[in-house]
Amino acid sequence: MSDTLAARLVEAVGAANVLVDAADTAPFLTDWRGRYRGAAQCVVRPGNAGEVAAVVRACIEAGVAIVPQGGNTSLCGAATPDETGRAVVVSLGRMNRILAVDRQNNTISVEAGCTLAAVQDAARAVDRLFPLALASEGTCQIGGNLSTNAGGVQVLRYGNTRELTLGLQVVLPSGELWDGLRGLRKDNTGYDLKHLFIGAEGTLGIITAAVLKLYPLPKTQTTCWLNIASPAVAVDLLNQAKSTFDAQLTAFELVSEASLALVLQHIPGATRPAAASPWYVLAEFSDADPAAVEGWLGEQMAAGAVADGVIAASEAQAKKLWALRENISEAQKIEGVSIKHDIAVPVSRIPDFLSTADAELAAAFPGIRVVAFGHVGDGNLHYNLSKPGAQDNAVFLASQAEVNRIVHDTVHALNGSISAEHGIGQLKREEILRYKSATEIALMQTIRQALDPRGLMNPGKLPGPG
Amino acid sequence: MSDTLAARLVEAVGAANVLVDAADTAPFLTDWRGRYRGAAQCVVRPGNAGEVAAVVRACIEAGVAIVPQGGNTSLCGAATPDETGRAVVVSLGRMNRILAVDRQNNTISVEAGCTLAAVQDAARAVDRLFPLALASEGTCQIGGNLSTNAGGVQVLRYGNTRELTLGLQVVLPSGELWDGLRGLRKDNTGYDLKHLFIGAEGTLGIITAAVLKLYPLPKTQTTCWLNIASPAVAVDLLNQAKSTFDAQLTAFELVSEASLALVLQHIPGATRPAAASPWYVLAEFSDADPAAVEGWLGEQMAAGAVADGVIAASEAQAKKLWALRENISEAQKIEGVSIKHDIAVPVSRIPDFLSTADAELAAAFPGIRVVAFGHVGDGNLHYNLSKPGAQDNAVFLASQAEVNRIVHDTVHALNGSISAEHGIGQLKREEILRYKSATEIALMQTIRQALDPRGLMNPGKLPGPG
Numbered sequence: 001m002s003d004t005l006a007a008r009l010v011e012a013v014g015a016a017n018v019l020v021d022a023a024d025t026a027p028f029l030t031d032w033r034g035r036y037r038g039a040a041q042c043v044v045r046p047g048n049a050g051e052v053a054a055v056v057r058a059c060i061e062a063g064v065a066i067v068p069q070g071g072n073t074s075l076c077g078a079a080t081p082d083e084t085g086r087a088v089v090v091s092l093g094r095m096n097r098i099l100a101v102d103r104q105n106n107t108i109s110v111e112a113g114c115t116l117a118a119v120q121d122a123a124r125a126v127d128r129l130f131p132l133a134l135a136s137e138g139t140c141q142i143g144g145n146l147s148t149n150a151g152g153v154q155v156l157r158y159g160n161t162r163e164l165t166l167g168l169q170v171v172l173p174s175g176e177l178w179d180g181l182r183g184l185r186k187d188n189t190g191y192d193l194k195h196l197f198i199g200a201e202g203t204l205g206i207i208t209a210a211v212l213k214l215y216p217l218p219k220t221q222t223t224c225w226l227n228i229a230s231p232a233v234a235v236d237l238l239n240q241a242k243s244t245f246d247a248q249l250t251a252f253e254l255v256s257e258a259s260l261a262l263v264l265q266h267i268p269g270a271t272r273p274a275a276a277s278p279w280y281v282l283a284e285f286s287d288a289d290p291a292a293v294e295g296w297l298g299e300q301m302a303a304g305a306v307a308d309g310v311i312a313a314s315e316a317q318a319k320k321l322w323a324l325r326e327n328i329s330e331a332q333k334i335e336g337v338s339i340k341h342d343i344a345v346p347v348s349r350i351p352d353f354l355s356t357a358d359a360e361l362a363a364a365f366p367g368i369r370v371v372a373f374g375h376v377g378d379g380n381l382h383y384n385l386s387k388p389g390a391q392d393n394a395v396f397l398a399s400q401a402e403v404n405r406i407v408h409d410t411v412h413a414l415n416g417s418i419s420a421e422h423g424i425g426q427l428k429r430e431e432i433l434r435y436k437s438a439t440e441i442a443l444m445q446t447i448r449q450a451l452d453p454r455g456l457m458n459p460g461k462l463p464g465p466g
Numbered sequence: 467m468s469d470t471l472a473a474r475l476v477e478a479v480g481a482a483n484v485l486v487d488a489a490d491t492a493p494f495l496t497d498w499r500g501r502y503r504g505a506a507q508c509v510v511r512p513g514n515a516g517e518v519a520a521v522v523r524a525c526i527e528a529g530v531a532i533v534p535q536g537g538n539t540s541l542c543g544a545a546t547p548d549e550t551g552r553a554v555v556v557s558l559g560r561m562n563r564i565l566a567v568d569r570q571n572n573t574i575s576v577e578a579g580c581t582l583a584a585v586q587d588a589a590r591a592v593d594r595l596f597p598l599a600l601a602s603e604g605t606c607q608i609g610g611n612l613s614t615n616a617g618g619v620q621v622l623r624y625g626n627t628r629e630l631t632l633g634l635q636v637v638l639p640s641g642e643l644w645d646g647l648r649g650l651r652k653d654n655t656g657y658d659l660k661h662l663f664i665g666a667e668g669t670l671g672i673i674t675a676a677v678l679k680l681y682p683l684p685k686t687q688t689t690c691w692l693n694i695a696s697p698a699v700a701v702d703l704l705n706q707a708k709s710t711f712d713a714q715l716t717a718f719e720l721v722s723e724a725s726l727a728l729v730l731q732h733i734p735g736a737t738r739p740a741a742a743s744p745w746y747v748l749a750e751f752s753d754a755d756p757a758a759v760e761g762w763l764g765e766q767m768a769a770g771a772v773a774d775g776v777i778a779a780s781e782a783q784a785k786k787l788w789a790l791r792e793n794i795s796e797a798q799k800i801e802g803v804s805i806k807h808d809i810a811v812p813v814s815r816i817p818d819f820l821s822t823a824d825a826e827l828a829a830a831f832p833g834i835r836v837v838a839f840g841h842v843g844d845g846n847l848h849y850n851l852s853k854p855g856a857q858d859n860a861v862f863l864a865s866q867a868e869v870n871r872i873v874h875d876t877v878h879a880l881n882g883s884i885s886a887e888h889g890i891g892q893l894k895r896e897e898i899l900r901y902k903s904a905t906e907i908a909l910m911q912t913i914r915q916a917l918d919p920r921g922l923m924n925p926g927k928l929p930g931p932g
Contacts, residue, residue: 103814105813105845106705106708155651160652163629172909177905178903178905178909179905184845184883185626185845186844186883187883187885188614188883188887189885189890190910190929191910192615192664192665193909193910195661196662196913199656216709216712235570239569246682246684246713247714248712344652344653348568348570349571375652378652379571380652415648415649417648417652417655419653419654419655420650422654423655432655439645446917447916450915450916451913
């Protein structure tokens with residue numbers, strides 16, 4: 001690091017917050033799963049938006065790239081610097097204040113470094129719900145959730161992070177601070193700039209604070225596990241449930257028998273909630289009359305759509321049902337290596353996607369095991385492949401590009417997305433070029449170039465500079 | 467018009483769809499209220515997105531500005547050309563096909579020139595709700611709704627037009643077609659470009675088609691008229707209703723006695739639903755148990771929050787209650803000239819806004835009459851002023867700038883918006899410069915310049931070129 005840059009950064013954030021020793025910087029130079037490794041001149045930890053702006057200006061002067069980082073839980077390497085060691089990592093973790101809670105406006109204002117769990121807790125403390133919920137919620141930071149437009153199981157009812165956001169404060173690639181911290185539900189005064197920064201993976205600026213929407217805290221929840229014959233039945237059932245319960249339907253997850261079997265095999269204490277079935281739905285209703293849910297389920301069973309079903313009789317039982325869904329990734333990890341996909345198609349095309357991708361993969365890779373599950377209510381599946389039992393890990397992983405091609409081509413043919421909720425980062429930076437039109441890629445690059453003409457903001461992430 | 471441009475346009479859309487005669491072009495050169503008048507070289511009426519693209523390319527070659535126009539119902543002059551007569555108006559009205567309805571994906575794909583009512587009808591035909599609802603719905607076009615991010619009375623439950631949109635097709639200022647017609651609820655593959663075009667008032671391209679969200683059609687609605695003492699009570703009551711009914715609360719409108727009195731005076735058949743009160747709330751619950759609404763209302767009356775209340779006993783009575791709210795603008799028009807504002811503040815600050823603005827206006831303009839009503843659930847009020855009874859119209863209207871200053875300064879001090887749902891257009895182009903930071907204006911202009919370097923897209927609307 002040049003003496004000038006070092007001096008400017010120390011001036012901006014204080015010497016204690018400019019990390020240069022390898023032991024100090026190491027946790028910031030690799031992602032949580034250890035899939036990506038990079039290097040950096042240093043890691044800086046600003047304490048407020050003004051300090052972030054000063055850091056950005058120092059980096060501009062030095063012509064040094066900036067990698068913003070939150071909880072470092074990206075699944076796509078979006079927050080890990082490249083290997084050149086030229087970049088400065090800006091870690092937002094010290095900026096973890098809840099700035100304000102406006103109970104009557106149903107909003108919370110938070111700094112970017114708040115963990116998602118801290119935001120949820122602050123909402124709950126005033127009898128409100130912040131609905132974003134993710135496996136990594138204790139670690140991930142809201143700034144990262146915003147920058148990747150995080151999803152999760154409640155999107156069906158409450159939308160993605162994007163839909164939960166009313167205002168943002170952002171340090172721009174110019175080092176200027178844009179104050180868009182407004183808690184308004186209607187504001188048609190020009191381009192809606194916040195949407196440009198949400199999901200931009202830190203390439204258009206550094207989100208430093210946000211105003212987020214809060215909702216009434218549900219008073220009761222009814223959780224069911226439903227045996228169904230096929231994904232087509234799941235889609236029908238979803239629409240039946242929506243018609244009957246509308247927004248009281250707060251989750252609708254699809255689980256394949258192959259996914260459940262892995263959980264039963266590898267997760268201690270997991271037990272089968274009902275008879276075996278090719279597919280299952282885990283449905284959650286909030287503030288619905290339990291008798292209405294029971295009646296509806298009875299009708300669906302009478303009509304033959306649901307072969308068997310369990311309504312959780314207690315919160316503990318509901319948690320056990322949710323654990324079956326939430327432990328699929330963990331069980332698959334224990335089982336061995338896997339090739340994962342985070343795809344979305346129109347909800348109506350879920351059955352087509354599964355039948356086509358399953359058949360093509362079975363033909364190309366005999367014995368490959370499909371572990372499909374996810375947010376069918378959003379058209380979003382985690383479509384993961386486990387290797388044939390006897391196959392060598394390396395052989396299986398060598399087929400990754402070919403497997404991806406089959407899965408992603410199938411998604412694309414259905415006008416779907418190859419990254420529904422995880423983003424692009426480094427992981428899908430080349431892959432996405434196959435599926436986006438040249439016009440769309442050019443439009444993104446035009447915007448990136450206009451906002452960051454120096455190409456210093458998180459280079460190497462998303463298609464573009466670096 | 468140059469022969470070259472004329473030839474290119476005729477080649478693009480056919481001679482019958484290039485209007486040049488004054489009688490033919492007149493309806494396109496003034497807005498529906500006749501507040502804005504402009505001139506144009508011609509009005510072209512393309513029949514599909516390819517023709518729109520050809521028109522844009524022809525205009526680029528000729529260096530001629532383009533004014534996109536839908537149903538021409540803008541309240542801010544956003545679709546009216548300037549007086550120079552140099553522009554070409556592109557009217558989307560012929561592009562009025564419903565392209566697809568995907569019932570199981572809960573989406574509808576429509577061309578930009580569909581009227582809002584046509585979209586609502588196509589949804590209803592498959593037992594679904596397209597929730598956007600506006601006074602002008604029979605005339606306004608969905609492309610215009612998208613370009614202005616239209617709001618309305620159902621935003622509380624379903625969001626603005628922006629939140630109802632999944633995908634867009636846009637002819638860019640370069641004449642290229644961007645096909646983002648995707649019906650996905652999750653798609654994190656780069657910048658969310660659709661949000662850039664929504665609310666951009668035609669300055670970044672011409673929206674030619676969209677994929678919109680559908681919802682279950684509510685089976686029952688319960689409509690109440692509630693007498694309350696003050697706006698502060700309305701905000702409390704809103705939060706009580708949200709906590710109890712969550713998404714079943716689908717509208718929550720505030721009406722002042724002054725507003726109701728004008729309706730009773732000027733609208734034939736309008737009758738007072740209950741005793742007089744300083745303020746009223748019109749609340750609508752969808753698919754809620756009517757007994758639960760009744761019980762809740764009883765509690766609120768027992769607690770003293772609601773002094774008197776009526777629950778509509780029939781659909782006809784519900785319509786009558788809604789008509790009281792919907793006829794306020796019409797009644798105010800009959801009463802005489804008025805100065806109108808479309809403002810938003812955080813919901814919690816509605817009482818502060820009203821008390822401050824009312825007091826400052828009363829001090830500055832003795833006798834001025836405040837007609838305040840609107841979407842209190844969204845923090846959005848139509849804060850209109852009628853002249854003191856005896857005052858001359860011209861004298862009153864001469865005070866408009868000063869009145870605006872008081873109202874908008876009050877809004878700004880509460881971190882609000884001076885255009886909640888109507889947009890900027892020509893009307894607030896200068897005014898908005900007072901309230902947006904230089905950084906925000908510059909950011910908008912950077913984006914506009916990057917996408918439309920020639921400055922040909924709807925110049926003179928929003929701050930920027932022209």
